[in-house]
Amino acid sequence: MALLSNTAVLLGKELRTEFRSRELLTTTVVFILTIVVLFSFTFDPSVSDSRRFGPGLLWLAFLFAASLMLQPCFLREQNNDTLSALRLSIGDPFAIFLAKLAANTLFLLFTQVLLLPVFSILYNVPVLAAFPQLVLVMFMGSLGLSVTGTALSAISAQARMRELLLPLLLLPLLTPVLIASTEATAALLVPNPAVRWDWLGFLLAFDVVFLTALWLFGEYLLEE
Amino acid sequence: MTTASFTPTGIRLENLDKRYGGLYALRRVSLEMSAGECVVFAGRNGSGKTTLLRIAARLARPSSGAVSFLSGSGEKNEAPPPTGFVAHATMVYDELTAEENLLLFARLQGIAEPAARADMLLREVGLEERRNSLVRTFSRGMRQRVAIARALLNEPAVVLLDEPTTGLDPQGASWFAQTLRRLRDSGRTVLMSLHSESEVSTLATRAIRLDAGAVVADTRTGANFRSILAFANA
Numbered sequence: 001m002a003l004l005s006n007t008a009v010l011l012g013k014e015l016r017t018e019f020r021s022r023e024l025l026t027t028t029v030v031f032i033l034t035i036v037v038l039f040s041f042t043f044d045p046s047v048s049d050s051r052r053f054g055p056g057l058l059w060l061a062f063l064f065a066a067s068l069m070l071q072p073c074f075l076r077e078q079n080n081d082t083l084s085a086l087r088l089s090i091g092d093p094f095a096i097f098l099a100k101l102a103a104n105t106l107f108l109l110f111t112q113v114l115l116l117p118v119f120s121i122l123y124n125v126p127v128l129a130a131f132p133q134l135v136l137v138m139f140m141g142s143l144g145l146s147v148t149g150t151a152l153s154a155i156s157a158q159a160r161m162r163e164l165l166l167p168l169l170l171l172p173l174l175t176p177v178l179i180a181s182t183e184a185t186a187a188l189l190v191p192n193p194a195v196r197w198d199w200l201g202f203l204l205a206f207d208v209v210f211l212t213a214l215w216l217f218g219e220y221l222l223e224e
Numbered sequence: 225m226t227t228a229s230f231t232p233t234g235i236r237l238e239n240l241d242k243r244y245g246g247l248y249a250l251r252r253v254s255l256e257m258s259a260g261e262c263v264v265f266a267g268r269n270g271s272g273k274t275t276l277l278r279i280a281a282r283l284a285r286p287s288s289g290a291v292s293f294l295s296g297s298g299e300k301n302e303a304p305p306p307t308g309f310v311a312h313a314t315m316v317y318d319e320l321t322a323e324e325n326l327l328l329f330a331r332l333q334g335i336a337e338p339a340a341r342a343d344m345l346l347r348e349v350g351l352e353e354r355r356n357s358l359v360r361t362f363s364r365g366m367r368q369r370v371a372i373a374r375a376l377l378n379e380p381a382v383v384l385l386d387e388p389t390t391g392l393d394p395q396g397a398s399w400f401a402q403t404l405r406r407l408r409d410s411g412r413t414v415l416m417s418l419h420s421e422s423e424v425s426t427l428a429t430r431a432i433r434l435d436a437g438a439v440v441a442d443t444r445t446g447a448n449f450r451s452i453l454a455f456a457n458a
Contacts, residue, residue, distance in 0.1 A: 002334065005331075006332055009328065009332055010332070012262055013317070013328055016319075016320065016324070017317060017319040017320065020319045020358075021319050050310040078311075078317055080313050080314045080316060080317070080318065081311060081313035081314075081315050081317070082315055082316065084278075084281075084283050084309065084311070084315055085309075085315035085316070085329060085374065087334070088281065088282075088283065088307065088309055089329050089333050089378075090332050090333075093323060172259045194336070223285060224285070
């Protein structure tokens with residue numbers, strides 16, 4: 001119970017500080033919109049092109065956005081050494097990870113849901129027919145990006161070449177998530193959309209494995 | 225200070241070593257601080273003061289050796305005591321107000337009535353009129369007041385202060401000295417590190433000098449109080 005209540009308190013803090021500073025959301029939304037708009041004007045894709053390449057492009061944009069969003073996740077705690085204050089205040093540091101993970105997932109999902117209509121208009125791909133299923137895929141994919149990214153952000157925040165380290169570690173580790181998310185999204189953008197439970201199951205397994213690892217070893221990631 | 229509801233606690237450090245790679249930050253430090261003592265650690269930059277305090281706060285793990293906490297009668301406590309930690313960094317969020325910061329940490333610490341506790345501490349540190357201002361709009365002295373209020377939320381038996389007066393103007397340092405006096409007189413065990421001799425250092429009941437991670441002088445073993453602090457000034 002203490003874990004959940006501490007997570008809720010910390011999630012409230014994450015949301016409040018972000019909506020006050022709007023640092024992450026503004027940067028990410030602008031970045032992701034720029035990518036999608038630029039690609040649409042550069043390639044001028046047909047509907048069939050969009051259905052083939054659109055999901056990959058979308059998830060690539062989400063990946064870059066995630067690496068941008070995840071970088072400051074633990075770095076911000078170092079500015080005033082607030083991470084030490086959190087560690088002194090709570091018994092189970094997993095709550096810190098859970099709150100950051102939940103906040104990152106929400107921010108990413110918010111960005112993705114904002115982007116879907118833009119993508120639909122610019123690439124002539126209808127998304128309304130399978131919108132709830134798309135949101136489910138985006139949620140599972142975002143969770144995968146966030147679980148891995150939050151853990152790696154904690155590691156890289158204490159390293160010397162931290163700006164370089166996070167993308168270096170993140171990109172190869174997230175390849176399976178990207179493949180699964182892209183395949184699941186592609187299946188929902190065709191004229192007869194279908195939910196690919198096999199890829200969703202894979203995403204769920206990935207999320208569970210990394211979440212368990214974070215729960216087991218998270219404390220060590222925060223140590224000096 | 226608020227009415228004491230803490231258990232007096234001493235600290236024992238046994239053969240503490242802390243290495244970062246091949247570099248020793250602490251080297252065979254063995255000390256015992258009795259409950260209610262107010263100890264000042266002096267020494268140059270890199271002498272190990274901050275590392276020692278962070279290990280005592282359980283924020284860092286020693287490479288070898290042990291930290292234990294003692295009851296008033298000198299017996300080892302199994303559970304670590306509530307600890308308050310104030311560092312040069314404020315350890316509060318700039319994007320939250322003073323009150324929101326205190327409520328956040330009070331809730332995380334499971335304090336029964338967080339709003340009442342935050343309210344009382346804001347009055348004690350003289351920030352009740354700025355309670356709804358964002359911390360980023362505060363001066364260094366005001367930020368330090370929030371930091372002290374945060375450190376005292378859980379009625380700590382042990383208070384650790386890492387160069388708490390750095391960056392404070394004379395008025396701020398004087399306010400801090402009064403706060404420290406009240407902390408000391410309330411019976412809390414206070415460990416602090418200082419760069420130089422000041423109004424604050426004169427409140428200590430014991431001074432220890434660290435050099436290259438080792439204890440080189442201690443008033444308990446006969447060293448002169450003023451010479452320890454004067455050496456740190458040098």
